[in-house]
Amino acid sequence: xxxxxxxxxxxxxxxxxxxxxxxxxxxxxxxxxxxxxxxxxxxxxxxxxxxxxxxxxxxxxxxxxxxxxxxxxxxxxxxxxxxxxxxxxxxxxxxxxxxxxxxxxxxxxxxxxxxxxxxxxxxxxxxxxxxxxxxxxxxxxxxxxxxxxxxxxxxxxxxxxxxxxxxxxxxxxxxxxxxxxxxxxxxxxxxxxxxxxxxxxxxxxxxxxxxxxxxxxxxxxxxxxxxxxxxxxxxxxxxxxxxxxxxxxxxxxxxxxxxxxxxxxxxxxxxxxxxxxxxxxxxxxxxxxxxxxxxxxxxxxxxxxxxxxxxxxxxxxxxxxxxxxxxxxxxxxxxxxxxxxxxxxxxxxxxxxxxxxxxxxxxxxxxxxxxx
Ligand code: NAD
Numbered sequence: 001x002x003x004x005x006x007x008x009x010x011x012x013x014x015x016x017x018x019x020x021x022x023x024x025x026x027x028x029x030x031x032x033x034x035x036x037x038x039x040x041x042x043x044x045x046x047x048x049x050x051x052x053x054x055x056x057x058x059x060x061x062x063x064x065x066x067x068x069x070x071x072x073x074x075x076x077x078x079x080x081x082x083x084x085x086x087x088x089x090x091x092x093x094x095x096x097x098x099x100x101x102x103x104x105x106x107x108x109x110x111x112x113x114x115x116x117x118x119x120x121x122x123x124x125x126x127x128x129x130x131x132x133x134x135x136x137x138x139x140x141x142x143x144x145x146x147x148x149x150x151x152x153x154x155x156x157x158x159x160x161x162x163x164x165x166x167x168x169x170x171x172x173x174x175x176x177x178x179x180x181x182x183x184x185x186x187x188x189x190x191x192x193x194x195x196x197x198x199x200x201x202x203x204x205x206x207x208x209x210x211x212x213x214x215x216x217x218x219x220x221x222x223x224x225x226x227x228x229x230x231x232x233x234x235x236x237x238x239x240x241x242x243x244x245x246x247x248x249x250x251x252x253x254x255x256x257x258x259x260x261x262x263x264x265x266x267x268x269x270x271x272x273x274x275x276x277x278x279x280x281x282x283x284x285x286x287x288x289x290x291x292x293x294x295x296x297x298x299x300x301x302x303x304x305x306x307x308x309x310x311x312x313x314x315x316x317x318x319x320x321x322x323x324x325x326x327x328x329x330x331x332x333x334x335x336x337x338x339x340x341x342x343x344x345x346x347x348x349x350x351x352x353x354x355x356x357x358x359x360x361x362x363x364x365x366x367x368x369x370x371x372x
Pocket of ligand 1: 122127258259
């Protein structure tokens with residue numbers, strides 16, 4: 001079979017869905033790989049690096065005319081007619097907001113949305129949300145240091161002492177944990193908060209302080225899972241008060257709270273931003289999902305009247321493009337292994353396999369994805 005790696009065309013997308021390392025392995029599985037010229041450029045991967053391991057460098061039309069397509073972002077509407085009917089497309093699809101699913105289905109494509117991968121142990125090595133969130137959490141802290149007009153660590157110098165920065169992390173999933181670890185490595189004093197009580201231990205094991213909103217047993221039970229649930233109005237009020245107090249004392253706030261398929265919860269109200277110190281910085285990793293702060297502007301960085309810098313930069317993983325591509329590409333290669341054995345001439349799409357069943361969003365001419 002031919003596996004195609006088209007260049008990403010979504011503005012701002014720097015990643016690529018295969019690297020020379022994964023291309024070599026795909027060829028080792030007895031497949032042909034074609035890479036669109038320049039596909040790896042923004043990840044600092046040259047066409048030559050791909051051709052050295054055996055890929056053929058082609059134009060976009062040829063890359064799309066493949067049996068299996070690896071992508072980072074869903075094909076754009078004008079790219080869908082280029083894809084061979086019956087092909088498999090493995091990508092992030094932004095499936096909750098994607099309006100092209102009927103077009104993909106009527107083109108008889110088997111599309112697999114990597115963001116729907118079940119969070120089970122067996123699937124960890126394919127988990128693109130984790131690999132990319134990890135990078136985003138790291139980059140969020142580095143971005144904050146870029147706009148923060150002070151040092152992160154405590155400094156004791158002949159000219160006097162500089163206090164360490166106080167960093168507050170809201171949402172302690174994969175991104176939040178990496179943000180805590182990165183801020184700690186830079187010497188900041190770190191506090192963190194999440195609605196899932198199980199995160200307390202993880203926060204403390206990284207040497208940060210857990211900010212705790214008292215919860216009823218019922219609320220604790222409801223948030224026992226891997227993903228957060230939408231909380232009651234009463235809980236949101238209690239949480240809002242506590243977050244407001246800690247944000248006002250913080251120098252840097254990094255928000256990462258997401259609820260799959262829903263707009264991001266509002267954790268920082270405009271009045272909280274007004275109460276923050278001049279020079280403080282908010283990095284809103286949820287910017288693309290509406291923001292954890294109402295004032296965030298996705299894709300923009302601006303300063304409020306009281307001197308708080310609001311960072312709404314999106315696709316932070318893409319700002320560390322080479323490693324982000326490298327981990328993403330490995331995730332996709334492992335995922336493909338669920339359906340492709342060495343020298344296979346067709347994919348084995350087994351709907352009894354949970355990993356396949358949960359990610360397959362179109363097939364047999366139908367849209368299979370159902371929002372919860
Ligand atoms: P996510 O990106 O969906 O959300 C980020 C964090 O925001 C979550 O921790 C969530 O609880 C939190 N959040 C949501 N609403 C909030 C609110 N109102 N206030 C504060 N925090 C709020 O989550 P994620 O990073 O993808 O990971 C979620 C969990 O899944 C993590 O615990 C992670 O370790 C786990 N996980 C497990 C596996 C596996 O077992 N295979 C794989 C990946 C992730």
